[in-house]
Amino acid sequence: MPEPLFILCPGRSFSSVVCAVIGQHPQCYGLPELYIFGADTLGEVLELWKRAGRTSLIGLERTLAELHDGKQTEETILGARAWIRANGHMTSAMVMEHIQELVGKDRILVEKSSGFGMDGSGITQAIRSYPRASFIQLLRHPRSRGVSNKKAVDDNKMMRMFGLLSGTDQDYEGRWTNKHIQIHELSTRLPPGQLIRIHGENFLRDITVYLPQICEWLGIRADAEAIAAMMRPEDSPYSCVGPANAKGGANRGFLENPVLDLDRMARMKDPTLEAPMDWAPDRHFSDTTRMLAHYYGYR
Amino acid sequence: MPTDMGPRARVTAMTAFGRGLYLALAPVAGRTGMLWRLDPATGDWDAVLHPAETDTGGGQGRRRPTAAAALAQVTDLVSGPVAMAVFQGAGDAAPCLYLAMQGPGGASLLRSTDGRDFVAVLTVPANAGYLNFAALAVWGDRLVMTSGAHRPGPAAAEGPLPRCCVLGSRDPVRADTWEVLSEPGFGDAENLAITALAVHQGRLCAGTANPVAGFQIWACAAGASDWSCLMNQGGSRYGMNPEVALLVSHQGDLWIGTAMEQPRIATIDWSPAELLRIESDGVWELVAGEARLTPQGLRLPLSLLGPGFEDPGVTRLGAIAAMTDGHLVVGGGPLAGLWLSADGDMWEPLLQDDGDDDIAGGVTAITAALGRVWIAMDGRLFTLGAGA
Numbered sequence: 059m060p061e062p063l064f065i066l067c068p069g070r071s072f073s074s075v076v077c078a079v080i081g082q083h084p085q086c087y088g089l090p091e092l093y094i095f096g097a098d099t100l101g102e103v104l105e106l107w108k109r110a111g112r113t114s115l116i117g118l119e120r121t122l123a124e125l126h127d128g129k130q131t132e133e134t135i136l137g138a139r140a141w142i143r144a145n146g147h148m149t150s151a152m153v154m155e156h157i158q159e160l161v162g163k164d165r166i167l168v169e170k171s172s173g174f175g176m177d178g179s180g181i182t183q184a185i186r187s188y189p190r191a192s193f194i195q196l197l198r199h200p201r202s203r204g205v206s207n208k209k210a211v212d213d214n215k216m217m218r219m220f221g222l223l224s225g226t227d228q229d230y231e232g233r234w235t236n237k238h239i240q241i242h243e244l245s246t247r248l249p250p251g252q253l254i255r256i257h258g259e260n261f262l263r264d265i266t267v268y269l270p271q272i273c274e275w276l277g278i279r280a281d282a283e284a285i286a287a288m289m290r291p292e293d294s295p296y297s298c299v300g301p302a303n304a305k306g307g308a309n310r311g312f313l314e315n316p317v318l319d320l321d322r323m324a325r326m327k328d329p330t331l332e333a334p335m336d337w338a339p340d341r342h343f344s345d346t347t348r349m350l351a352h353y354y355g356y357r
Numbered sequence: 358m359p360t361d362m363g364p365r366a367r368v369t370a371m372t373a374f375g376r377g378l379y380l381a382l383a384p385v386a387g388r389t390g391m392l393w394r395l396d397p398a399t400g401d402w403d404a405v406l407h408p409a410e411t412d413t414g415g416g417q418g419r420r421r422p423t424a425a426a427a428l429a430q431v432t433d434l435v436s437g438p439v440a441m442a443v444f445q446g447a448g449d450a451a452p453c454l455y456l457a458m459q460g461p462g463g464a465s466l467l468r469s470t471d472g473r474d475f476v477a478v479l480t481v482p483a484n485a486g487y488l489n490f491a492a493l494a495v496w497g498d499r500l501v502m503t504s505g506a507h508r509p510g511p512a513a514a515e516g517p518l519p520r521c522c523v524l525g526s527r528d529p530v531r532a533d534t535w536e537v538l539s540e541p542g543f544g545d546a547e548n549l550a551i552t553a554l555a556v557h558q559g560r561l562c563a564g565t566a567n568p569v570a571g572f573q574i575w576a577c578a579a580g581a582s583d584w585s586c587l588m589n590q591g592g593s594r595y596g597m598n599p600e601v602a603l604l605v606s607h608q609g610d611l612w613i614g615t616a617m618e619q620p621r622i623a624t625i626d627w628s629p630a631e632l633l634r635i636e637s638d639g640v641w642e643l644v645a646g647e648a649r650l651t652p653q654g655l656r657l658p659l660s661l662l663g664p665g666f667e668d669p670g671v672t673r674l675g676a677i678a679a680m681t682d683g684h685l686v687v688g689g690g691p692l693a694g695l696w697l698s699a700d701g702d703m704w705e706p707l708l709q710d711d712g713d714d715d716i717a718g719g720v721t722a723i724t725a726a727l728g729r730v731w732i733a734m735d736g737r738l739f740t741l742g743a744g745a
Contacts, residue, residue, distance in 0.1 A: 272650070355571070
């Protein structure tokens with residue numbers, strides 16, 4: 059059975075498009091955000107989710123609907139929810155095994171739950187379950203990631219309400235810095251080559267340069283047909299808005315427009331670290347964030 | 358090494374001159390640097406350069422019969438030798454020993470015809486705004502060295518020589534013959550220093566320190582004045598490969614060892630050093646380091662070993678030498694490590710320090726000279742086999 063590929067990053071780091079692109083390789087299967095790591099069993103994950111004010115694991119529901127019934131409709135989503143409730147005892151590894159059986163034993167599952175538990179427990183659990191899995195640390199400039207995150211919060215009433223009720227400012231800078239420290243700490247525990255770092259902006263700007271390298275790294279085909287398939291993330295059954303009772307599972311903007319815009323990607327520019335933070339004009343990035351950003355090639 | 362060299366002695370450079378092996382020691386914890394000479398035939402050590410005379414930003418060297426009294430002196434101006442080269446300039450009757458000195462007291466280039474008495478041929482006082490001459494090399498009929506401050510500091514007033522440049526002279530004893538051979542920082546203000554020089558396939562190659570974007574490697578052909586960039590962005594490891602610690606040409610390849618001396622973030626060892634090489638076709642390969650995607654293609658460590666040769670305590674790979682049988686030996690620190698390779702790809706550890714004693718910096722210098730490979734490690738000197 060092939061080992062899965064986990065994409066690790068804070069949210070709003072191009073993970074939806076990267077997961078879908080790699081997932082479209084004929085020897086891979088890209089998944090929506092499953093969010094099944096972070097607790098011992100599926101039932102416990104659901105409890106955590108409920109406490110956070112969310113009602114269901116949309117990405118997992120869409121996956122199960124697609125794989126069990128061949129389509130994602132409101133009815134098949136309800137069927138998937140029933141399956142999840144009935145299998146609350148399953149561990150995340152058991153759920154992944156179930157998915158793998160349905161997908162086929164010759165395809166690498168590509169998963170991108172960017173949450174993974176803010177304390178890193180999800181990452182730890184993933185390694186424990188899959189000690190030989192491949193990991194991608196996906197990077198995005200802390201400024202543009204923070205701007206994107208703020209926009210998502212501003213556009214989402216639930217998230218805004220949560221922030222107001224808890225009285226906490228959204229720490230957009232901390233989410234980038236702390237998550238990448240966690241991921242980097244993971245990388246120091248892995249054998250050479252098991253985790254690679256992808257500079258999201260570079261990847262999207264020169265996608266045809268980097269896709270063959272990812273294939274080589276994963277030990278899968280890198281011929282023209284395979285690369286061409288990867289260049290069509292919109293062909294994934296998950297690269298669209300889902301049915302009314304399970305619309306999400308990935309970045310909403312990506313779901314609404316999953317086709318790669320190569321011209322726009324080529325024109326992407328990195329912002330600067332120097333100016334005050336867009337979401338906190340009275341503050342600059344901290345020395346820690348700046349140092350970490352330099353380590354990763356951001357200026 | 359003589360026992361009174363001190364437990365914190367850190368050898369910065371070694372070279373053979375005449376029939377002796379010369380060791381340059383860095384200043385440590387307020388003690389100034391100095392120069393020792395070993396006579397391999399007798400095993401006798403001689404403290405050649407007294408630290409007091411090195412503290413004036415150059416000054417004159419004196420031969421001292423013993424080193425004990427010298428080491429007891431501590432001055433405010435702490436400088437020391439960092440690089441050595443043997444070169445016969447246009448005006449020299451025979452090869453001379455040149456010593457580059459650096460420190461807050463100023464920078465200087467010293468010259469000796471006999472390995473005992475030294476005279477300053479180039480001196481830059483402390484108020485010139487930069488701190489060092491960092492590297493020395495012999496390039497055809499020129500002695501070349503680098504100027505530049507290694508640490509960001511107050512804005513530097515222009516001194517007699519520009520910062521972060523390669524300098525060269527065919528007759529180095531005459532200060533007026535020194536020429537500036539490169540643009541400051543090779544045109545990149547984020548290059549804070551040129552930390553290493555090597556002659557490779559006839560070209561002079563230079564490695565930089567650039568903590569923002571990662572090290573660069575530049576090369577200039579003999580007889581030319583233009584420099585071309587062979588490698589940048591720290592080999593796509595950016596600020597985690599900020600500095601070139603070693604640059605050596607060996608059997609058609611240009612070997613690069615990196616160093617990082619940055620504060621830690623959280624508790625993570627951020628950047629053990631890497632060993633890379635630029636091969637004869639101009640393509641660079643990763644020998645020991647972090648697998649990554651690059652504009653030049655996927656790079657996986659040929660040795661199958663990660664950064665620091667899998668040792669997070671090795672944040673500097675700064676010493677390398679070739680043995681007569683073609684083996685390469687590489688050393689690192691501050692946790693001492695020594696590795697040997699027959700083919701340049703697969704490496705075996707000769708020594709790995711399990712402790713946390715990084716007082717004297719691990720392996721800081723290796724040289725093949727006088728028929729042996731000399732290894733300076735943690736204040737001690739070892740020999741290994743036969744040097745090339």
